[in-house]
Amino acid sequence: MDKIHVIYGSTTGMTEAVAAKIADALGAKVFNVNADDAVAFDAELLVLGSSTWGIGDLQDDWAARLDHVKDSFASKKVAVFGLGDSQGFADSFCVAAETIANAAKDAGATLVGEVLKLDDTNESDKTDEKVAAWVQTVKSAV
Numbered sequence: 286m287d288k289i290h291v292i293y294g295s296t297t298g299m300t301e302a303v304a305a306k307i308a309d310a311l312g313a314k315v316f317n318v319n320a321d322d323a324v325a326f327d328a329e330l331l332v333l334g335s336s337t338w339g340i341g342d343l344q345d346d347w348a349a350r351l352d353h354v355k356d357s358f359a360s361k362k363v364a365v366f367g368l369g370d371s372q373g374f375a376d377s378f379c380v381a382a383e384t385i386a387n388a389a390k391d392a393g394a395t396l397v398g399e400v401l402k403l404d405d406t407n408e409s410d411k412t413d414e415k416v417a418a419w420v421q422t423v424k425s426a427v
């Protein structure tokens with residue numbers, strides 16, 4: 286089994302871009318959740334990323350898949366990151382990432398690190414620094 290897979294859902298490509306950075310920093314393979322690839326969820330540590338849409342909703346591909354894949358989180362380590370807009374959606378900022386983290390916890394996963402919440406819409410200059418610090422925490426768990 287691979288050590289780490291990064292799996293993302295992304296509508297306009299912002300979460301996809303961050304997923305690529307995280308995968309690069311972790312030396313991990315990266316998967317789009319919409320590829321419906323069972324292999325994606327077969328790793329010791331799953332790094333799951335989603336943007337938030339609607340008002341606090343999962344990104345569409347995660348919305349379609351989460352119920353089907355959450356059982357595969359059991360006994361895995363899971364780290365979660367999300368992208369959102371903290372100014373336009375202050376009350377529902379990155380809620381989708383929390384939803385995925387809660388689903389993983391409920392399925393029996395061990396959560397690694399804090400849920401990383403990024404606002405590439407308003408604070409893209411902070412993303413690289415936040416990702417670098419978070420990746421260190423995630424690395425220390427494997």
Ligand SMILES: Cc1cc2nc3c(=O)[nH]c(=O)nc-3n(C[C@H](O)[C@H](O)[C@H](O)COP(=O)(O)O)c2cc1C
Pocket residue numbers: 294295296297298299300301336337338339340341342344368369370371374377378379380405406
């Ligand atoms: C119609 C619409 C609804 C959104 N709803 C939320 C929201 O509830 N919470 C949040 O944090 N961001 C929200 N966002 C911001 C997106 O999550 C943000 O633009 C994100 O970076 C998109 O990432 P993606 O391209 O990977 O899908 C919304 C954006 C749009 C256009």
